[in-house]
Amino acid sequence: xxxxxxxxxxxxxxxxxxxxxxxxxxxxxxxxxxxxxxxxxxxxxxxxxxxxxxxxxxxxxxxxxxxxxxxxxxxxxxxxxxxxxxxxxxxxxxxxxxxxxxxxxxxxxxxxxxxxxxxxxxxxxxxxxxxxxxxxxxxxxxxxxxxxxxxxxxxxxxxxxxxxxxxxxxxxxxxxxxxxxxxxxxxxxxxxxxxxxxxxxxxxxxxxxxxxxxxxxxxxxxxxxxxxxxxxxxxxxxxxxxxxxxxxxxxxxxxxxxxxxxxxxxxxxxxxxxxxxxxxxxxxxxxxxxxxxxxxxxxxxxxxxxxxxxxxxxxxxxxxxxxxxxxxxxxxxxxxxxxxxxxxxxxxxxxxxxxxxxxxxxxxxxxxxxxxxxxxxxxxxxxxxxxxxxxxxxxxxxxxxxxxxxxxxxxxxxxxxxxxxxxxxxxxxxxxxxxxxxxxxxxxxxxxxxxxxxxxxxxxxxxxxxxxxxxxxxxxxxxxxxxxxxxxxxxxxxxxxxxxxxxxxxxxxxxxxxxxxxxxxxxxxxxxxxxxxxxxxxxxxxxxxxxxxxxxxxxxxxxxxxxxxxxxxxxxxxxxxxxxxxxxxxxxxxxxxxxxxxxxxxxxxxxxxxxxxxxxxxxxxxxxxxxxxxxxxxxxxxxxxxxxxxxxxxxxx
Amino acid sequence: xxxxxxxxxxxxxxxxxxxxxxxxxxxxxxxxxxxxxxxxxxxxxxxxxxxxxxxxxxxxxxxxxxxxxxxxxxxxxxxxxxxxxxxxxxxxxxxxxxxxxxxxxxxx
Numbered sequence: 001x002x003x004x005x006x007x008x009x010x011x012x013x014x015x016x017x018x019x020x021x022x023x024x025x026x027x028x029x030x031x032x033x034x035x036x037x038x039x040x041x042x043x044x045x046x047x048x049x050x051x052x053x054x055x056x057x058x059x060x061x062x063x064x065x066x067x068x069x070x071x072x073x074x075x076x077x078x079x080x081x082x083x084x085x086x087x088x089x090x091x092x093x094x095x096x097x098x099x100x101x102x103x104x105x106x107x108x109x110x111x112x113x114x115x116x117x118x119x120x121x122x123x124x125x126x127x128x129x130x131x132x133x134x135x136x137x138x139x140x141x142x143x144x145x146x147x148x149x150x151x152x153x154x155x156x157x158x159x160x161x162x163x164x165x166x167x168x169x170x171x172x173x174x175x176x177x178x179x180x181x182x183x184x185x186x187x188x189x190x191x192x193x194x195x196x197x198x199x200x201x202x203x204x205x206x207x208x209x210x211x212x213x214x215x216x217x218x219x220x221x222x223x224x225x226x227x228x229x230x231x232x233x234x235x236x237x238x239x240x241x242x243x244x245x246x247x248x249x250x251x252x253x254x255x256x257x258x259x260x261x262x263x264x265x266x267x268x269x270x271x272x273x274x275x276x277x278x279x280x281x282x283x284x285x286x287x288x289x290x291x292x293x294x295x296x297x298x299x300x301x302x303x304x305x306x307x308x309x310x311x312x313x314x315x316x317x318x319x320x321x322x323x324x325x326x327x328x329x330x331x332x333x334x335x336x337x338x339x340x341x342x343x344x345x346x347x348x349x350x351x352x353x354x355x356x357x358x359x360x361x362x363x364x365x366x367x368x369x370x371x372x373x374x375x376x377x378x379x380x381x382x383x384x385x386x387x388x389x390x391x392x393x394x395x396x397x398x399x400x401x402x403x404x405x406x407x408x409x410x411x412x413x414x415x416x417x418x419x420x421x422x423x424x425x426x427x428x429x430x431x432x433x434x435x436x437x438x439x440x441x442x443x444x445x446x447x448x449x450x451x452x453x454x455x456x457x458x459x460x461x462x463x464x465x466x467x468x469x470x471x472x473x474x475x476x477x478x479x480x481x482x483x484x485x486x487x488x489x490x491x492x493x494x495x496x497x498x499x500x501x502x503x504x505x506x507x508x509x510x511x512x513x514x515x516x517x518x519x520x521x522x523x524x525x526x527x528x529x530x531x532x533x534x535x536x537x538x539x540x541x542x543x544x545x546x547x548x549x550x551x552x553x554x555x556x557x558x559x560x561x562x563x564x565x566x567x568x569x570x571x572x573x574x575x576x577x578x579x580x581x582x583x584x585x586x587x588x589x590x591x592x593x594x595x596x597x598x599x600x601x602x603x604x605x606x607x608x609x610x611x612x613x614x615x616x617x618x619x620x621x622x623x624x625x626x627x628x629x630x631x632x633x634x635x636x637x638x639x640x641x642x643x644x645x646x647x648x649x650x651x652x653x
Numbered sequence: 654x655x656x657x658x659x660x661x662x663x664x665x666x667x668x669x670x671x672x673x674x675x676x677x678x679x680x681x682x683x684x685x686x687x688x689x690x691x692x693x694x695x696x697x698x699x700x701x702x703x704x705x706x707x708x709x710x711x712x713x714x715x716x717x718x719x720x721x722x723x724x725x726x727x728x729x730x731x732x733x734x735x736x737x738x739x740x741x742x743x744x745x746x747x748x749x750x751x752x753x754x755x756x757x758x759x760x761x
Binding site: 031032033034035060061062084086142152153155156159160162163166167170 | 663746
């Protein structure tokens, strides 16, 4: 019913000679909008490869699921199906609640505060709408957040949200101890709303986070410190009408620079982490590596399957996008488009490549250390995951997967620590050597590449001296010329890096730190992206120290210092993203905490190898900007808490 | 023909006011305080209603399109507010959910 009914309601029938969409029939649907349901055209157009079905976000309530417009463009037909925000909210939530319902029941975790948490969630939701009204005003014609008794658009939305929070609270309380085992399914059901910059998993973990606060199961000192930092984010914010086009980051990024949106995301980020940690702490006795492994493999296999299905026709693509809550429309072809790797249903090929590789690694570790059997079905799923990894073309993930598996084997075979260290050193040296060989590494160029790329995209207003062949100072790598300009129009970060590279005194036999990072960035294909980051990242002292706030990227994007002002140019390193969010102090604290955590729990094999794999990948990928990868990191950071209970190990379902 | 970016609204204008070759730009009219709608003797007067129950007679296609895009409708029966309907449905659903839950808890 949820899948079919919303797209089938219509009083009118399409004349039988007009059901196939082509240049001759487009006119009929352009004139008769909001009259015919999507289903009235589906069967006749199932093989219509010129058709692309897209949502019309601006739809009125009565036009939901109906054909709201058709465009004939470049020999292709774009069919716009009405999707109303109120209906989206109900329909998508309902589908995901049904999916949540499929998680096996566990013993009941009673929640005493359902009405309170639901009311607080409604308040947060309203805060979100106020904070990001720029985003909604652009997309929703009827968007109105005025608090009045006749604003039924808002009232119905808030009421739906209250009911949704209630239902979620009840559902998770009866499945609480099983939830962690099924978290990998977040990579299949992304849970992002079609018309909202929100994600259902944010609500779920926020409700859990609120419960953790109300049950006083939080770290008080860390919480106070975080909220002091949050005031600094507010202090750093510049209230203006900056709008950040969320694109593939929809549902887990701030689209605005307003104080309300900064408060919203600061609270949500806190609740999200508190919720995940609370869930793991409370259910650690019930976590089953076997079930997690199965969930991971099934998710990986199904995401590949749906990715392939979306390429069959546009209807599948639309349905998969809508019901899986994808951040972005799935790929409609099996090949790369405009240089972008095949990503299937994923918002990012890189992030899902990491996930497929992690599934394989986890299965290997579970098999090697915990003797978890691999069934025939799982072999098929492993093959599908390998196919997914191959299609996403994530070379770094493949290389790191191979390397980590070798480490696991070494750890299992060799008992002598010295032998392990020698072999690891050899492996690292061979890997680096091969990488340098493959990339035709040239240290002289590579050590300057980062600054060169940054300055190349910077709008330097004053002309710099060049040579007799017309090459500029930047092309000649005479970066010192930039420093001679009084108040150059370049970002503070690029200026600092250029100064450090040009003027700092190097220690003998030690490379300049900028040169070293630059040289590393070239073979891993990050010099351009990190160079652009430097060119755009223009923080003041306070922003550099404390950041712009969690999930706050609009401040970074508002800088008009480069020629790259269109499209989504991300930092391509989660470390750099977190430098934006939390500043150098926040980032250093996180890294420090992570290392302490790793050191203290170094004996937990599954934790050590998993965290190693994920962290190395994060250095060169933006994965932490996607909620599923973010949750995966937080869960893996808590892997050491999983009890080694024999009954859990083989308890696969 | 398409007048605005909203297909439903275009449809509503055509259904209510009829088709026309006149270019309709609601923003332009709204921004001009001196704009006057000129009566079209060939245009049959249409009565429009708003949510508060007010009534207006429109005497040109442009005037009609302008009021329809502002939420006026040709029939008092068409004052169906989808969101209002949804709100009351959800209101009763929420109460029903809460009651059923209470009953189930009491049964246990």
